[in-house]
Amino acid sequence: MSFKGLRPIKYAGREVWPLVEGGKGVSATNHASSGAWAAAGGIGTISAVNADSYDAEGKIVPQVYEQLTRKERHQQLIRYAIDGAVAQVKRAHDIAGGRGALNINVLWEMGGAQEVLEGVLEQTPGLVQGVTCGAGMPYKLAEIAARFNVCYLPIVSSGRAFRALWKRSYHKVADLMAAVVYEDPWLAGGHNGLSNAEDPTKPEDPFPRVKALRDVMRKEGISDDVPIVMAGGVWFLREWQDWIDNPELGTIAFQYGTRPLLTHESPIPQGWKDALRELEPGDVLLHRFSPTGFYSSAVRNPFLRSLEGRSERQIPYSRVEAGEHTVQLDVGVKGKNFWVTPKDRERARAWVAEGHSDALKTPDDTVIFVNSEERGQIRQDQADCMGCLSHCSFSSWKDHDDFTTGRLADPRSFCIQKTLQDIAHGGNVDENLMFAGHAAYRFKQDPFYSNNFTPTVKELVDRILTGD
Numbered sequence: 001m002s003f004k005g006l007r008p009i010k011y012a013g014r015e016v017w018p019l020v021e022g023g024k025g026v027s028a029t030n031h032a033s034s035g036a037w038a039a040a041g042g043i044g045t046i047s048a049v050n051a052d053s054y055d056a057e058g059k060i061v062p063q064v065y066e067q068l069t070r071k072e073r074h075q076q077l078i079r080y081a082i083d084g085a086v087a088q089v090k091r092a093h094d095i096a097g098g099r100g101a102l103n104i105n106v107l108w109e110m111g112g113a114q115e116v117l118e119g120v121l122e123q124t125p126g127l128v129q130g131v132t133c134g135a136g137m138p139y140k141l142a143e144i145a146a147r148f149n150v151c152y153l154p155i156v157s158s159g160r161a162f163r164a165l166w167k168r169s170y171h172k173v174a175d176l177m178a179a180v181v182y183e184d185p186w187l188a189g190g191h192n193g194l195s196n197a198e199d200p201t202k203p204e205d206p207f208p209r210v211k212a213l214r215d216v217m218r219k220e221g222i223s224d225d226v227p228i229v230m231a232g233g234v235w236f237l238r239e240w241q242d243w244i245d246n247p248e249l250g251t252i253a254f255q256y257g258t259r260p261l262l263t264h265e266s267p268i269p270q271g272w273k274d275a276l277r278e279l280e281p282g283d284v285l286l287h288r289f290s291p292t293g294f295y296s297s298a299v300r301n302p303f304l305r306s307l308e309g310r311s312e313r314q315i316p317y318s319r320v321e322a323g324e325h326t327v328q329l330d331v332g333v334k335g336k337n338f339w340v341t342p343k344d345r346e347r348a349r350a351w352v353a354e355g356h357s358d359a360l361k362t363p364d365d366t367v368i369f370v371n372s373e374e375r376g377q378i379r380q381d382q383a384d385c386m387g388c389l390s391h392c393s394f395s396s397w398k399d400h401d402d403f404t405t406g407r408l409a410d411p412r413s414f415c416i417q418k419t420l421q422d423i424a425h426g427g428n429v430d431e432n433l434m435f436a437g438h439a440a441y442r443f444k445q446d447p448f449y450s451n452n453f454t455p456t457v458k459e460l461v462d463r464i465l466t467g468d
Contacts, residue, residue, distance in 0.1 A: 009227055012130055019254055022231060023045035024257060027051060028047070028435065032092075032265040036095060039097055040099075043103055044102050051085045061080075070395075074386060076386070102127065103131060105132045109135045109389055109391070112387075113390065128150055130151035131150055140169070142170045154170070155231070156180060156181070157184070162217070174222070179253065181255060182229065184230075185198065187437060188438075190257070228253070229252075230253070236468050240252075267424070269425070269427075271429045280444070283300055283441060287307070292389055314367070315348060324341045326342065327339070331345075332367065332369055362408065394411075414433070448463055
């Protein structure tokens, strides 16, 4: 029995529940969770962001990079990504058994995103119904979808972003655009599409923003039958009652990224699942440490707190004596051409006295203070860069032209590939980035999860369909 007013929708020629599993990259969703979501009648999402592949015995192939150059490691990363996503799609298709639908999700800012997406679609004809894509402005998504005859679902955070994509590209392949995902930039987990015009500390009500998106779609002649998928902050459907069957909004579907993390089929390690049960409101932080340059949401664990500490131990400097920069920095740096304010020199001396003895330059004419062990780890991680992003602030890598952003590598950031691979494969949850949406604190409050209950994906979908 489904929640009042909620009806199946037509998607890629199939009838499915308007419930989409959010794709979470680097093995936080895989064939088991997405195949089960589709088997339950919804739209499962396989992440094509550095997914796991398997050897002949079915064991996960460790992603090891022994090549000498970043460019060679980047090519290896693309091979791993294609092999992994193809393996995940085939396994998910078997689990789904023809029920529901399967999408693949790609981060457009991923290194080699287009090559990966094309490589996966070439090897999985007929197995994938749609491609979701966000983090950037994926203008080429429509033409790739047309070449492989799959649906596509752009992920946007405003009507304005959608209009730009539509005008430049998507209007040419209108018939294959199966839905538009509205990802709430204040509530969604992972990378968030906040623009410079929006205040990260002042969340906006999603209803008027989604209505504005629908108004843009209507103005461009897009049918109300093309769903807008509400993503970010969705927990109980009963809280979205006024969105369902609302003529102002047209057809609405709902995406769940955080809730499927705590299921039997979810591939994340037990320590991550256990941590989700203990979160309180405010424990998920919207931050700017990601090497993508995007805002991003993750659990404010010791890993994230150490990045906050790094940026707090930061002072601006000049190469020459100028303005208030009247004294030379005499700790943490080599050379005399670091002019700072007297107050900042005192702060720097105090940090060094606490053990943060090494100063590292940032691209913004500031220095941060870290201990020598942290400095060694930062430099090693930067040297080991495997080119997982199209542009990386942490290592100055770029996946095209001359392969450099031309900016100084930023020690305030981190190697995202390393930490996400580590946490997904059993690494310490306190020492790695742990993505989650801002509603994750509700695991602790929701009676469905009491007494340590962990549902199967089918049990979760059935529960969601009741309104809870």
